Amino acid sequence: MGYTIAQAAEKTGLSEHTLRYYEREGLLPFVKRTPGGIRSFQDSDFEWLALICCLKKTGMQIKEIKQFVDWCKEGDSTLEKRREMLVGHREAVVRRIADLRKCLDNIDCKIRCYTSACEAGTGAPYLCTKKG
Amino acid sequence: MGYTIAQAAEKTGLSEHTLRYYEREGLLPFVKRTPGGIRSFQDSDFEWLALICCLKKTGMQIKEIKQFVDWCKEGDSTLEKRREMLVGHREAVVRRIADLRKCLDNIDCKIRCYTSACEAGTGAPYLCTKKG
DNA sequence: GATTGACTTTGCGCGTACTCGAAGTATTAT
């Protein structure tokens, strides 16, 4: 027995629409069907979905994920390529996190400015964009 | 003298398209024009742009940023609201960074699997989605 | 004063990645 699309949506947090969309785009070539044509997600499929979600959430495009999936289907000859793609993506995620951290510092500084301004009851919006 | 849109694009790293789009959406109500109708960005404008970029890069939607800008135009009576918005957004950014970190751990684990698989010359794609 | 050429303006359309809804049919559980 497998999971229906509704159960898979529940389990992954994705919508049924999105799951069908991902399948249509070639990201889920492994999902089995019942003789009647109904999708039957297996336990092992959720590991794949977890990776796909992980790549997606960290900003990888559908096209790139599809490339990765296509390479997987090709077999061991593409192991190196796949590894390189993951390493490259890892760097991108690290840069993104660093960027977010920097932005967070700016936001924190702005919040301090607003805290002072709120106490004073007035404050120039141009104030304090960089230094705390 | 101010900066043309091309110079502003250069200085901010945004495209001219994006700058015009932001203005159209009400994010840049302060940008002056020459008598001929050409945009003239002032030095002070770039501080605003820096904040807008910061909010945008951390995932705030155009609509929300517009709300913030509209509140700024209303004056000191909206100081509290603006501060609350920034604080709320700050939490969201913190959550996002934590989420990215978790994804990064998964990717790192996957890379380790691929490194082993590459050495062995073979590897199951289902392998190791969570534990290292 | 007119022309040249670089730059800007507006506006429409395209693209990605969903997201939603409805129609009309098939499948499945009770």
Place this chain on the structure above:
DNA sequence: ATAATACTTCGAGTACGCGCAAAGTCAATC
């Protein structure tokens, strides 16, 4: 058997832009 769920297909909408074209602006030559 009937109700609930799933299927595909279609179309439309949203967010955040990019690309291009036609027209307008501006400063400097000729």
